[in-house]
Amino acid sequence: DTTIFWFRRDLRLTDNAGLYHALRDNKPVVPVFIFDTEILDALEDPGDRRVAFIHQTLAELKEQLETLGTSLVVLYGNPVTLYRSLHPRAVYTNHDYEPYARARDNAVQALLEKKGVAFHTCKDQVIFDKDEVVKDDGKPYTVFTPYSRRWKARLTPFYLKRYPVEKYTGHFKKIKHQPFPALEDLGFRGTGASFPERVIRTGIIEKYDRTRDFPAIQGTTRLSIHIRFGTVSIRRLCQVALRKNPVWLNELIWREFYAMILWHFPQVQTASFKPAYDRIAWRNDPAEFDRWCTGQTGYPIVDAGMRELNATGFMHNRVRMITASFLTKHLLIDWRWGEAYFGQKLLDYDLASNNGGWQWAAGSGCDAAPYFRVFNPALQTKKFDPDYAYIKKWVPEYQDGAYARPVVEHAFARQRALNTYKKTLG
Numbered sequence: 001d002t003t004i005f006w007f008r009r010d011l012r013l014t015d016n017a018g019l020y021h022a023l024r025d026n027k028p029v030v031p032v033f034i035f036d037t038e039i040l041d042a043l044e045d046p047g048d049r050r051v052a053f054i055h056q057t058l059a060e061l062k063e064q065l066e067t068l069g070t071s072l073v074v075l076y077g078n079p080v081t082l083y084r085s086l087h088p089r090a091v092y093t094n095h096d097y098e099p100y101a102r103a104r105d106n107a108v109q110a111l112l113e114k115k116g117v118a119f120h121t122c123k124d125q126v127i128f129d130k131d132e133v134v135k136d137d138g139k140p141y142t143v144f145t146p147y148s149r150r151w152k153a154r155l156t157p158f159y160l161k162r163y164p165v166e167k168y169t170g171h172f173k174k175i176k177h178q179p180f181p182a183l184e185d186l187g188f189r190g191t192g193a194s195f196p197e198r199v200i201r202t203g204i205i206e207k208y209d210r211t212r213d214f215p216a217i218q219g220t221t222r223l224s225i226h227i228r229f230g231t232v233s234i235r236r237l238c239q240v241a242l243r244k245n246p247v248w249l250n251e252l253i254w255r256e257f258y259a260m261i262l263w264h265f266p267q268v269q270t271a272s273f274k275p276a277y278d279r280i281a282w283r284n285d286p287a288e289f290d291r292w293c294t295g296q297t298g299y300p301i302v303d304a305g306m307r308e309l310n311a312t313g314f315m316h317n318r319v320r321m322i323t324a325s326f327l328t329k330h331l332l333i334d335w336r337w338g339e340a341y342f343g344q345k346l347l348d349y350d351l352a353s354n355n356g357g358w359q360w361a362a363g364s365g366c367d368a369a370p371y372f373r374v375f376n377p378a379l380q381t382k383k384f385d386p387d388y389a390y391i392k393k394w395v396p397e398y399q400d401g402a403y404a405r406p407v408v409e410h411a412f413a414r415q416r417a418l419n420t421y422k423k424t425l426g
């Protein structure tokens with residue numbers, strides 16, 4: 001008669017909606033995490049840092065649970081198959097919105113319900129779900145500003161209320177310490193990489209609108225990996241944002257905007273939001289793509305960004321915009337190639353935000369930059385890395401004026417992009 005709480009993108013004990021409901025309404029509750037082989041098998045790099053991050057976070061979570069007299073049951077396999085042989089009274093978890101996760105959860109739910117086991121899932125990752133912020137006629141927004149206005153108008157303290165898990169920790173099942181797989185047991189290895197700390201730096205948030213665009217300084221919070229895996233609560237972050245800086249709140253709303261778009265328009269996963277953009281005659285030159293991936297384009301700001309990404313799994317937002325614009329406009333390579341590469345490398349990889357960011361840069365997305373806006377890497381550098389501090393950090397061989405030959409000349413590439421886009425889009 002045990003109840004399972006299934007951890008996924010919510011790897012924390014505090015202010016966790018699903019965990020709170022599981023414990024409040026049930027006893028005893030066993031915490032479970034499943035290393036989903038459907039996801040792990042698709043990863044190409046045994047040194048994938050995200051698996052290492054999850055692994056490290058689970059070790060911490062398990063330790064915390066053990067101080068509460070319970071533990072963490074870590075399973076490995078296909079969740080649908082695993083649930084076939086489990087017979088709990090109920091399963092609680094938090095909503096996951098990505099298309100794969102939705103299909104998996106539907107399958108798990110159908111299977112459990114056939115066995116008479118209830119499957120409860122709660123909203124935890126976002127403040128507002130897909131259909132909570134819609135237009136008066138019930139249709140989804142496709143432009144950010146009116147969406148964000150409605151989002152803010154809908155916000156009441158109710159939506160930011162903390163779920164006090166700690167009130168019910170007595171409802172965890174008392175179990176002995178559970179075995180914990182090594183990364184190697186899962187087919188992965190550690191890289192010794194360090195991860196952005198789980199610290200909400202209010203000083204950065206207060207100054208955010210003045211510091212956010214300069215990649216050489218830590219002017220953004222670097223909380224994205226923690227938001228991605230739910231090691232911080234989004235309700236807590238919104239509370240801080242409301243107190244400290246509405247500009248930063250907007251960033252959190254962008255994330256929900258893109259999640260909402262992916263929900264209502266799942267075709268964006270593979271197709272341009274604006275269908276006409278799928279007729280663009282991309283050049284898709286593999287050698288040029290390779291130079292972009294490895295940070296060898298001869299454009300120092302682009303190369304710095306790609307090298308930062310390759311070395312750390314992070315890239316500053318300003319530089320994500322520059323590198324994405326460069327790939328899609330200067331090199332005329334299909335945004336899906338860049339999206340997939342970021343998807344392999346980003347620690348904070350999130351299907352909805354990554355797809356939204358890429359389609360924004362390519363011009364093909366909802367509320368995207370107009371296609372005739374082609375970022376000029378030199379001007380971007382002058383504005384946002386004026387003393388080349390970021391560039392010199394990641395491209396040490398860069399010396400003012402003397403650097404590798406550009407893969408393509410800027411003015412030529414700009415004109416070629418405009419011609420190509422114009423030919424298709426008119």
Ligand code: FAD
Nearest residue numbers: 220221222223224251255317320348349350353354357358
């Ligand atoms: P902060 O500037 O401190 O912002 C706080 C949080 O707000 C972020 O952690 C993130 O959760 C959210 N956020 C901020 N900007 C955006 C945005 N434009 N869209 C959606 N959410 C946002 N973000 C991801 O989380 N995952 C991705 O896979 C991703 N891919 C991107 C791809 C491209 C081409 C572009 C242009 C942007 C992408 N972003 C992505 C958005 C943004 O670059 C990162 O969220 C941000 O750089 C993370 O750094 P931070 O935590 O310091 O953010």
